[in-house]
Amino acid sequence: MRIGIPKEIKVHEYRVGLTPAGVKLLSQQGHVLFVETNAGAKIGFSDQHYQQAGATLCDSAVEVWNQAEMIIKVKEPQASETPYLRADHILFAYLHLAANKPLTDALLTSGCIAIAYETITDHHHRLPLLAPMSEVAGRMSVQAGAHCLEIAQQGRGILLGGVPGVAPGKVAILGGGVVGTNAAMMALGLGADTTIFDNSPDRLRELDTLFHGRLRTLYSTPDSIYEAVIHSDLVIGAVLIPGAAAPKLVKRDHLNHMQKGSVLVDVAIDQGGCFESSHATTHADPTFTQAGVVHYCVANMPGAVAHTSTMALTNATLPYIIKLANNGWESTVKQDDNFAKGLNIAQGKLLCEGVAAAFDLPLHTITER
Ligand SMILES: NC(=O)C1=CN([C@@H]2O[C@H](COP(=O)(O)OP(=O)(O)OC[C@H]3O[C@@H](n4cnc5c(N)ncnc54)[C@H](O)[C@@H]3O)[C@@H](O)[C@H]2O)C=CC1
Numbered sequence: 001m002r003i004g005i006p007k008e009i010k011v012h013e014y015r016v017g018l019t020p021a022g023v024k025l026l027s028q029q030g031h032v033l034f035v036e037t038n039a040g041a042k043i044g045f046s047d048q049h050y051q052q053a054g055a056t057l058c059d060s061a062v063e064v065w066n067q068a069e070m071i072i073k074v075k076e077p078q079a080s081e082t083p084y085l086r087a088d089h090i091l092f093a094y095l096h097l098a099a100n101k102p103l104t105d106a107l108l109t110s111g112c113i114a115i116a117y118e119t120i121t122d123h124h125h126r127l128p129l130l131a132p133m134s135e136v137a138g139r140m141s142v143q144a145g146a147h148c149l150e151i152a153q154q155g156r157g158i159l160l161g162g163v164p165g166v167a168p169g170k171v172a173i174l175g176g177g178v179v180g181t182n183a184a185m186m187a188l189g190l191g192a193d194t195t196i197f198d199n200s201p202d203r204l205r206e207l208d209t210l211f212h213g214r215l216r217t218l219y220s221t222p223d224s225i226y227e228a229v230i231h232s233d234l235v236i237g238a239v240l241i242p243g244a245a246a247p248k249l250v251k252r253d254h255l256n257h258m259q260k261g262s263v264l265v266d267v268a269i270d271q272g273g274c275f276e277s278s279h280a281t282t283h284a285d286p287t288f289t290q291a292g293v294v295h296y297c298v299a300n301m302p303g304a305v306a307h308t309s310t311m312a313l314t315n316a317t318l319p320y321i322i323k324l325a326n327n328g329w330e331s332t333v334k335q336d337d338n339f340a341k342g343l344n345i346a347q348g349k350l351l352c353e354g355v356a357a358a359f360d361l362p363l364h365t366i367t368e369r
C-alpha cells in the first residue's frame with residue numbers, strides 16, 4: 001500500500017505519525033512510504049533517517065496526500081488539510097469527532113474511510129491506541145498544574161508537596177482511567193493530598209489496591225465532586241465516555257465557590273472538556289483565568305514532549321497500521337470487531353454512536369453501508 005506521513009501542523013505539534021523504525025518495518029514488508037520533509041526535524045528524526053528507513057521524501061503536504069492511499073497522522077486534520085482528502089483515502093489518526101462538527105462534516109463529504117485511534121478497543125474493553133498518549137498527558141497534567149499554581153502564572157502560590165510543618169496541596173482527579181491513574185502516580189509522588197473520583201465502583205477497588213490505600217478514592221456524584229472542587233488547589237479533568245462528548249462535571253457556577261488562584265487542568269478537552277467553563281487552548285497560550293480560577297486546556301498535551309510521545313505512539317499503532325496496510329480496511333474491520341470500533345466514518349456514512357448522539361446525526365452500521 002502507498003502510505004503517506006505529512007508533517008503535523010497543529011500549533012506546537014512536533015509528533016510524527018511514524019518513527020523511522022516504523023517506516024523501515026513497513027517498507028520491508030513491501031509498502032511504499034511518503035514522508036514530508038522536516039516531519040520529525042524537531043525531535044531528532046531527520047529526513048536522512050526516514051530516507052535510510054526506505055521512505056521517499058516529499059517537499060509538500062499536498063504531494064504526500066496526493067501520493068498516498070492511506071494517511072497516517074497524529075492529530076485530526078486541520079481546516080487547511082481537509083481539502084486534500086479524497087474518497088479513496090484511508091485516514092488513520094486521532095479524530096475526536098464528538099467535539100468537532102466541522103471536521104465531522106468534512107470527513108462525511110469527502111467520502112473517505114476515517115479510522116480514529118481513540119475508539120479502537122481491545123479484548124478488555126480498553127483503548128489501546130489512546131492509552132500511550134493518556135499516560136503522557138496524565139503524567140504531564142500534574143507538572144502543568146503545579147506550574148500554574150505559581151503566583152507568576154496567576155496561581156495561589158501553593159507547592160503541591162508542601163514542606164515539613166506546612167500542609168501539602170490538595171489535588172482532585174476526576175476519572176480514574178489511564179489519564180487519572182498516571183496523574184495520581186505523579187501527584188502522590190510529589191507528596192500532594194490526592195483524591196480520585198470514578199463512577200465505576202470496580203475501578204475504584206482496583207485503584208485502591210494499586211496504590212495500597214495511599215490514594216483516597218471517592219464515588220463520583222455531583223455532590224461529591226462539588227465538595228472536592230471547592231476545597232482543591234488543583235483539579236484534573238480525566239473522564240471519558242468513549243467516542244462521546246465529555247460530561248460536564250464541574251459547572252460554571254462552581255468557579256465562584258472555588259479558592260481564587262486554584263487551577264483546573266482539563267485533559268478531557270479533546271472530547272469537549274469536563275468543566276463547563278473550558279475551551280481548548282494551545283501550547284503557545286495554554287491558560288486563561290475565569291472567576292479567578294486558572295484553566296489549562298491544551299488539546300494536544302503530548303505534543304510538548306514529542307520525542308517520548310512519538311516513540312510511545314508508534315509502539316502502539318504500528319501493529320494496527322501493518323494490519324491495515326497488509327489486508328486493506330474492509331477485510332480488517334470484518335475480521336476484527338475491536339478494530340471496527342475505530343471506524344468512525346466510511347464513504348459518507350457516520351458509524352460512531354457517540355458522534356451521532358453529539359450532533360443528532362443518523363447512525364449507520366458497517367453492514368448497511
Ligand atoms: N488533552 C490531551 O492532550 C489528551 C487528552 N486525552 C483525553 O483524556 C480523556 C481521558 O482518557 P483516558 O484516561 O485514556 O480514558 P479512560 O477510558 O481510561 O478513563 C476514563 C475514566 O472516566 C471514568 N468516568 C466516566 N464518566 C465518569 C463520571 N461521570 N465521573 C467519574 N468518572 C467517570 C470512567 O469510568 C473511566 O475510568 C479522554 O478524553 C482522552 O481523549 C488523552 C490524551 C491526551
Ligand SMILES: CC(=O)C(=O)O
Nearest residue numbers: 094133270299300302
Ligand atoms: C489523544 C490526543 O488527542 C493527543 O495525544 O493529542
Ligand SMILES: [Mg+2]
Nearest residue numbers: 270299300301
Ligand atoms: Mg488531543
